[in-house]
Amino acid sequence: MLAYRYWGGRELRLEETPAPVLGGEGALVKILACSICGTDVRMYRFGSEKTDRGRIVGHEMAGRITELAPGLPGGFSVGDYVSMAPAIGCGECYSCRKGHTNMCDRLATMGFQYDGGFAEYAVFPKKAFLMGNVYALPPVPDPVPFTLSEPLACVINAQSYLRIEAGEDVAIFGSGIIGCMHAELARSQGARVFIVEPAGERRRQAGELLDGVTFIAGEEEGAAREIIRLTGGKGADVAIAACSAGSAQRDGLESLAKCGRLSLFGGLPGDGLGFLDSNRIHYREIGVFGVHASTPAQNRAAMELLHSGKIDAGKFISKRYPLSEIETAFKEAAEGSVLKAVVVMEKG
Ligand SMILES: [Zn+2]
Numbered sequence: 237m238l239a240y241r242y243w244g245g246r247e248l249r250l251e252e253t254p255a256p257v258l259g260g261e262g263a264l265v266k267i268l269a270c271s272i273c274g275t276d277v278r279m280y281r282f283g284s285e286k287t288d289r290g291r292i293v294g295h296e297m298a299g300r301i302t303e304l305a306p307g308l309p310g311g312f313s314v315g316d317y318v319s320m321a322p323a324i325g326c327g328e329c330y331s332c333r334k335g336h337t338n339m340c341d342r343l344a345t346m347g348f349q350y351d352g353g354f355a356e357y358a359v360f361p362k363k364a365f366l367m368g369n370v371y372a373l374p375p376v377p378d379p380v381p382f383t384l385s386e387p388l389a390c391v392i393n394a395q396s397y398l399r400i401e402a403g404e405d406v407a408i409f410g411s412g413i414i415g416c417m418h419a420e421l422a423r424s425q426g427a428r429v430f431i432v433e434p435a436g437e438r439r440r441q442a443g444e445l446l447d448g449v450t451f452i453a454g455e456e457e458g459a460a461r462e463i464i465r466l467t468g469g470k471g472a473d474v475a476i477a478a479c480s481a482g483s484a485q486r487d488g489l490e491s492l493a494k495c496g497r498l499s500l501f502g503g504l505p506g507d508g509l510g511f512l513d514s515n516r517i518h519y520r521e522i523g524v525f526g527v528h529a530s531t532p533a534q535n536r537a538a539m540e541l542l543h544s545g546k547i548d549a550g551k552f553i554s555k556r557y558p559l560s561e562i563e564t565a566f567k568e569a570a571e572g573s574v575l576k577a578v579v580v581m582e583k584g
Pocket residue numbers: 273274275295296386387
């Protein structure tokens with residue numbers, strides 16, 4: 237089968253490789269589709285210390301079970317359409333016991349420490365079944381949009397800390413797929429949403445997909461000033477840095493009302509030091525929240541939101557690529573010319 241592997245540095249290669257064999261545990265899954273995450277793009281552009289060498293990457297998967305080891309929980313059968321929360325906790329450490337399995341001390345993630353979904357087949361490990369990470373997809377004609385459950389789950393995780401209420405002002409920095417999904421989720425809570433996006437073409441792309449959102453170009457560091465002006469001088473109740481830029485974190489903090497909440501959604505390349513004015517956080521009683529990955533429950537909640545149509549995943553998928561053209565898909569995703577690229581495996 238074809239598989240896309242990470243070899244350290246910035247080296248990713250599409251290779252012919254034997255299909256995985258089920259070693260008596262877990263399930264063999266024929267991958268239908270796997271979407272390209274911002275984390276994958278960061279690996280492609282800057283490399284990744286967190287990823288095993290030789291690992292098949294990709295973690296936003298939808299597939300069908302073709303072989304199943306006996307004795308797994310969840311009532312799955314061969315032929316079921318499935319997806320999974322890719323971050324698998326150990327179930328035993330302090331974070332896991334508190335329910336934050338995405339914060340596990342021994343976290344192992346598909347596409348990082350397990351072979352992932354940019355391949356024709358993947359093994360869903362036994363541990364993923366035991367921890368409740370694997371879930372069934374509804375029987376719909378096109379399960380491909382469910383690959384967006386995972387990024388949406390991360391958005392749900394971030395907003396669980398932000399507690400957005402109806403009538404609040406939410407400022408989102410970055411109009412990529414994550415920014416767009418944050419906007420949709422915040423709007424579904426009754427919030428008024430602003431998106432700061434300096435790149436004109438990206439602003440136009442997102443503007444075509446989102447209703448009722450005010451876009452701000454935020455040129456020459458005027459983003460925070462503009463948000464404060466548009467919110468009658470008070471600032472936003474919530475700011476979300478939905479891109480990997482320190483300036484977005486800084487502008488997010490500056491745009492906040494007193495007692496506002498800031499989400500640092502996008503991780504920064506490098507050490508991430510030195511962007512936030514801690515006295516501003518102190519004197520204005522700002523809450524700052526990190527977020528990393530998502531739990532199985534949040535992945536299921538995301539899938540339900542997509543299935544109900546409350547959030548329309550299909551409109552965010554701008555392009556589908558066959559696995560043989562995955563290099564083009566990564567190139568275009570890295571250039572930012574597609575909002576969300578999904579790799580769809582060839583039939584056969
Ligand atoms: Zn992802």
